[in-house]
Amino acid sequence: MLLPHATLAEPQHFSLAEKLIFLALIVASIAAFWRRFGAVLDKILKSKKDPGFRLFPIGRRVWDFFREVMCQARVIRQRPLPGLAHAFVFWAFCAFALVTLNHCATGFGGAFLDPAGLFGRFYSWLAAAFALACAIGIFGLFVRRFLVRPRWLGEDLSWESGLIALLIFVLMVTYLAAFFVTDTAPAARVLWWIHSLTLLAFLPVIPHTKHLHLVLSPFTIFLSRGGFSAIPSLAGDEDFGLVAGKDLTQIVSLQTYSCVECGRCSEHCPATNTGKLLNPKEIVLGLRGYLNEFGPASEESLIGKYVAQEAVFQCTTCGSCEFQCPVGIEHVPILVGLRRGAVNTGAWDDDHGGKLFLALERGSNALGLGAAERDKFIQRQELPIFDGSQEYCLWLGCMGGYDPQGREIIADFARVMSYLGTSFGVLRKEKCTGDPVRRLGNDLVFQQLAESNLETLQQNKVKKIVSICPHCVRTIQTDWKEFGTPPEIEHHSEFLARHLDKLGVSPVPRLEPGKEKIVYHDPCYLGRYRNIYDEPRRVAALAGDLVEAPRHRERSFCCGAGGGLAFLGEEKGERVSHARAAELAATGATTVAAACPFCNTMFRDALAATGDGAPQLLDIAQIAARGLPRGQPVKMNESL
Amino acid sequence: MKIIVAIKQVPERDAQVRIDPVGKWIEELDVQFALNESDAYALEEALQLKEKHGGEVIVISAGPERAGQVIREALAKGADRGIHIEADDLGSRDALGVARLLAAAIQPENPDLVLAGLQSEDLGLGQTGVILAELLGFPHSSLILHVDVTAKGLKVKRELEEGWFQSIELPLPAVLAIQSGGNKLRYATLMGIKRAKTKEVRRASAGELGADASPVVILEGISLPQKQRSTQILPGSPKEASAALVEKLRFEARVL
Numbered sequence: 026m027l028l029p030h031a032t033l034a035e036p037q038h039f040s041l042a043e044k045l046i047f048l049a050l051i052v053a054s055i056a057a058f059w060r061r062f063g064a065v066l067d068k069i070l071k072s073k074k075d076p077g078f079r080l081f082p083i084g085r086r087v088w089d090f091f092r093e094v095m096c097q098a099r100v101i102r103q104r105p106l107p108g109l110a111h112a113f114v115f116w117a118f119c120a121f122a123l124v125t126l127n128h129c130a131t132g133f134g135g136a137f138l139d140p141a142g143l144f145g146r147f148y149s150w151l152a153a154a155f156a157l158a159c160a161i162g163i164f165g166l167f168v169r170r171f172l173v174r175p176r177w178l179g180e181d182l183s184w185e186s187g188l189i190a191l192l193i194f195v196l197m198v199t200y201l202a203a204f205f206v207t208d209t210a211p212a213a214r215v216l217w218w219i220h221s222l223t224l225l226a227f228l229p230v231i232p233h234t235k236h237l238h239l240v241l242s243p244f245t246i247f248l249s250r251g252g253f254s255a256i257p258s259l260a261g262d263e264d265f266g267l268v269a270g271k272d273l274t275q276i277v278s279l280q281t282y283s284c285v286e287c288g289r290c291s292e293h294c295p296a297t298n299t300g301k302l303l304n305p306k307e308i309v310l311g312l313r314g315y316l317n318e319f320g321p322a323s324e325e326s327l328i329g330k331y332v333a334q335e336a337v338f339q340c341t342t343c344g345s346c347e348f349q350c351p352v353g354i355e356h357v358p359i360l361v362g363l364r365r366g367a368v369n370t371g372a373w374d375d376d377h378g379g380k381l382f383l384a385l386e387r388g389s390n391a392l393g394l395g396a397a398e399r400d401k402f403i404q405r406q407e408l409p410i411f412d413g414s415q416e417y418c419l420w421l422g423c424m425g426g427y428d429p430q431g432r433e434i435i436a437d438f439a440r441v442m443s444y445l446g447t448s449f450g451v452l453r454k455e456k457c458t459g460d461p462v463r464r465l466g467n468d469l470v471f472q473q474l475a476e477s478n479l480e481t482l483q484q485n486k487v488k489k490i491v492s493i494c495p496h497c498v499r500t501i502q503t504d505w506k507e508f509g510t511p512p513e514i515e516h517h518s519e520f521l522a523r524h525l526d527k528l529g530v531s532p533v534p535r536l537e538p539g540k541e542k543i544v545y546h547d548p549c550y551l552g553r554y555r556n557i558y559d560e561p562r563r564v565a566a567l568a569g570d571l572v573e574a575p576r577h578r579e580r581s582f583c584c585g586a587g588g589g590l591a592f593l594g595e596e597k598g599e600r601v602s603h604a605r606a607a608e609l610a611a612t613g614a615t616t617v618a619a620a621c622p623f624c625n626t627m628f629r630d631a632l633a634a635t636g637d638g639a640p641q642l643l644d645i646a647q648i649a650a651r652g653l654p655r656g657q658p659v660k661m662n663e664s665l
Numbered sequence: 666m667k668i669i670v671a672i673k674q675v676p677e678r679d680a681q682v683r684i685d686p687v688g689k690w691i692e693e694l695d696v697q698f699a700l701n702e703s704d705a706y707a708l709e710e711a712l713q714l715k716e717k718h719g720g721e722v723i724v725i726s727a728g729p730e731r732a733g734q735v736i737r738e739a740l741a742k743g744a745d746r747g748i749h750i751e752a753d754d755l756g757s758r759d760a761l762g763v764a765r766l767l768a769a770a771i772q773p774e775n776p777d778l779v780l781a782g783l784q785s786e787d788l789g790l791g792q793t794g795v796i797l798a799e800l801l802g803f804p805h806s807s808l809i810l811h812v813d814v815t816a817k818g819l820k821v822k823r824e825l826e827e828g829w830f831q832s833i834e835l836p837l838p839a840v841l842a843i844q845s846g847g848n849k850l851r852y853a854t855l856m857g858i859k860r861a862k863t864k865e866v867r868r869a870s871a872g873e874l875g876a877d878a879s880p881v882v883i884l885e886g887i888s889l890p891q892k893q894r895s896t897q898i899l900p901g902s903p904k905e906a907s908a909a910l911v912e913k914l915r916f917e918a919r920v921l
Contacts, residue, residue: 262859369855382852387677387699395679469855 029204032140033149034213035131047132050225057229062240065232065282072278072321073271076260078250090247093353100351103289103580107169110162114193117152117159118239124152124200128220153201160197163190177288185234192230195223238285242352245283248276253554254344254357258507259365259468266365266466270315270323277362278321280354281313290346290356295583295605296339300598303336305346305356312359328367337363338373341601342464342588343549348579364466377594378465385470389456390423391592396454399426403451406436411450413486417442418512419449420492420501423457424622430629431622434493437650438517444653445524449491454481458500461589472508479509490514493646495550495621496587516551518620521649522560528567528649541569543648544614544640546605546628547581548621564645565618567652572612582608586623606631610640617642666720666814668711669771671781671794672704672739674732678786688886690756700735703782707843709850710812711780712743718814721745723774727766729753733866740861741853747866750874758878760792765876767793768800770869778819779840783808791842798840805840806833810847822847 039047080086092098097115101108127138139145167190170178199220206212231239250257259266267273273281288306296303311331319325328334337360346356367373368382384393399421403410411418419439424431442449459474478501482490490512492498498516505511521528545565551557558578562571576582585591585601606628609617617632617640619625625644632639643651676682677697685692700708711722724739726732727750736747750766752758758766771779779801781794791807798805810830811822818836824844825831871878897913899906915921 259855265856368852371851371854371857376849379849379852383850386853388679397679397681400681467852467855469853469858 034203034206034208035140036214036217039132054225054228062232068316068321069275069278072273072275075274075276086247093246094243103349110165113158113162117155120152120155156197156200163193177292189236192223192227235286238283238352241283245279246353249353256358256361265369267327267362268366269326270319270321273321281309283352284309285352289349293345293349295341295601299601299604301339303339340588341583341590343583344553348553368466369468381592382467385457385462390427391457391461392423392427394427402432409450411452411485415448415450417449418487418490419451420490420497422494422497425493430625434644434646438493438646441649458497460496460500461592463504465589475505475508482512487512491517491520493517495548499550499554517646518561521564542572542614543569543616543618544572544574544609544612545618548624549583549587551620552581553579561620561645564649568648572614574608574612584624584627586627591623602627602631607635610635614640616640618645620645666718667776668778669723669776670708670711671767672724672726672735673701673785674698674728674735675701675785675787689884701782701785703845705850706845707780707782708739709848710843727752727763736866737861740864741857746864749866749868751868752871759880759882760790761796762878762880764793764796764800766874767797769874769876777837781842783842783844794842803838803840804835807842808844809841810844
């Protein structure tokens with residue numbers, strides 16, 4: 026039986042000719058690497074500087090780097106098996122840094138690791154363990170790509186990936202095989218040369234293929250803007266978003282060249298999954314194609330040859346692409362940036378979009394209704410007016426103030442707040458937070474709305490806001506910061522979860538505990554955007570047993586309304602809301618619990634379309650209200 | 666083609682208006698103002714004509730300081746320059762008085778075409794554009810939905826009652842009063858607002874223009890409409906009740 030030796034074989038006494046050939050090959054390999062890599066680096070460095078970029082505080086960056094790069098946390102967590110295989114390849118590469126240096130030094134007779142010494146022996150065996158794991162890992166990945174073939178990796182087989190897998194496999198096998206020969210055996214020298222040639226062939230392949238991510242993605246992750254779906258401020262009078270190549274910033278360019286084409290973004294994209302033109306991966310690769318052809322200083326429009334306008338306006342900004350991306354690409358700011366470029370310059374022409382913009386230029390709400398409708402609702406519902414003495418300002422939002430279903434949620438939430446004895450009031454005047462125009466890229470209207478609302482809140486001395494709409498919460502808390510200091514705000518799920526011990530004191534009528542199966546749908550703007558997953562579930566569980574949809578929590582699938590798309594009319598292909606409603610109904614749940622009035626409105630029709638026996642749809646506030654003790658004065662939720 | 670568009674700033678559509686103590690105008694303090702709707706369509710028509718045939722679009726507005734806002738909005742949407750007739754006494758001027766101010770400012774520009782909105786959302790007189798045409802000595806046409814430029818002048822589409830349209834031709838220069846809804850309005854853009862900052866707005870005072878301010882129509886007072894509820898319950902079986910409802914809708918409400 027063939028057993029490995031205790032030490033790694035290291036061939037000795039290279040001839041001058043060998044040394045010269047090796048040197049020439051190293052120079053050629055590095056030159057071939059640099060020819061492409063230098064060009065890429067040049068495009069990245071010549072891109073516009075990121076306005077407002079700050080390296081500090083650096084702690085967040087170091088932590089992200091440690092978690093995402095060194096620990097491969099996202100790579101593994103979102104796709105455990107291939108993720109782990111990838112992680113072993115990565116860790117082996119790290120371990121091999123020293124091995125490779127020593128290997129090359131050996132060729133010039135300058136090896137610094139003594140294979141028989143204490144450290145040398147320890148390290149060569151450590152590297153061997155990684156090499157074994159890496160060889161198994163890369164073989165597994167090869168099988169997945171070429172035999173299992175998940176559709177997210179694309180229709181065409183990638184010869185590049187096959188070649189890379191082969192090179193890595195050969196590197197590992199030649200390393201391990203050196204444990205089975207002696208220093209002086211000719212086989213040791215042959216293995217050394219095969220290993221060297223593979224190494225030198227590998228280097229130039231990196232920048233010419235998607236394996237460029239080996240070099241770039243650690244930087245991409247370290248330098249990312251941070252914050253989820255963070256839309257950068259516009260800088261100066263000539264910045265209208267991503268209009269042309271000259272608007273692509275260094276970070277965006279770095280991200281486009283870092284894409285590893287793994288397709289995780291497409292796998293989770295609601296648009297890609299329902300037959301739309303948009304595929305987030307193609308947007309990133311499109312920008313890369315643009316940079317390759319036109320370069321970073323170009324005046325040529327970004328939307329055109331490489332990026333389709335139609336695709337850009339199909340994004341729901343659900344953020345699942347960005348959440349999934351293992352190399353730190355921030356898709357949502359890129360897509361919103363492209364929309365800003367098209368809308369801020371007037372290039373986007375869309376009947377529905379134009380109507381929404383005009384409604385918000387002049388009016389107060391995205392639904393285009395008169396503000397008097399909101400006043401009537403407040404009067405009819407006898408909602409208290411905020412006068413500065415109450416604890417909470419209850420933000421109605423467009424849906425809560427004008428939409429019949431949204432009003433039902435507000436009415437029920439107001440009942441719960443009254444029951445809990447929490448003082449609250451609503452503002453006499455309130456405008457849309459600007460969420461749909463912000464995501465559609467209309468900075469002018471967004472700024473007007475944000476400033477006007479901030480002024481109203483300040484005049485009314487509002488300290489704390491609670492809202493039923495995750496979009497309002499996100500926009501007020503994060504996006505308004507560009508124009509002032511918004512008051513503290515929370516989503517009603519957080520409020521309700523905090524008071525859970527006082528709720529659910531009586532059985533929920535119409536919902537029978539024990540028999541009721543409830544599936545909770547995570548809204549994108551509450552889950553991925555705000556990291557709130559457990560609170561709404563705890564409220565929903567008041568009325569029955571929770572079941573989970575196949576896609577839930579941070580992998581939840583969008584309802585189709587976000588990014589202003591709720592206002593853009595009929596979609597192409599399958600409706601996102603129908604795809605999600607079918608998934609929710611298929612859990613066998615009797616009730617779908619929602620926590621966002623936009624999800625609610627999307628599912629209302631979509632659930633009905635799933636056929637007879639469709640589950641009922643309730644907001645968590647409605648579930649909480651139904652558990653209030655009977656005999657409470659209940660105002661009817663009149664619909665207008 | 667040199668086109669002048671007369672625009673007016675009016676209280677926002679859903680403003681809660683209150684009558685001022687004198688009873689002749691509304692309390693302006695707590696009211697938001699916006700561009701009059703049919704004026705927005707007049708501006709859109711002018712911008713589209715300019716895009717098709719070239720030339721210049723000038724917006725003109727008479728009103729207090731705050732009216733500058735609608736001029737800037739119009740510049741942001743693509744008008745080339747603005748004229749602001751600064752006047753705080755518009756409440757006491759009738760349509761003739763306002764038209765005289767506009768005419769005095771428009772005359773030296775020698776425009777090819779003057780567009781005005783059909784009527785304002787606040788007073789709703791629908792006269793200013795037409796009187797303006799008389800003062801300028803230009804032919805005019807109102808209720809215009811669409812404008813085509815022909816070799817001889819203009820061919821316009823007018824909206825008549827009951828779904829009828831009328832097509833007429835008229836020579837230039839001319840004044841047209843534009844009806845809402847003929848075009849798709851463009852939205853304001855950030856780029857437009859930034860560019861508008863560099864565009865010229867000429868200010869002229871009513872005194873400089875020397876227009877006669879004596880009104881021929883005197884506003885006596887204004888009042889809010891009285892709210893009244895007159896719900897009727899129609900008795901009888903569903904069949905009888907629905908027959909009675911049809912009767913009432915046809916002969917009392919006259920909506921059928």
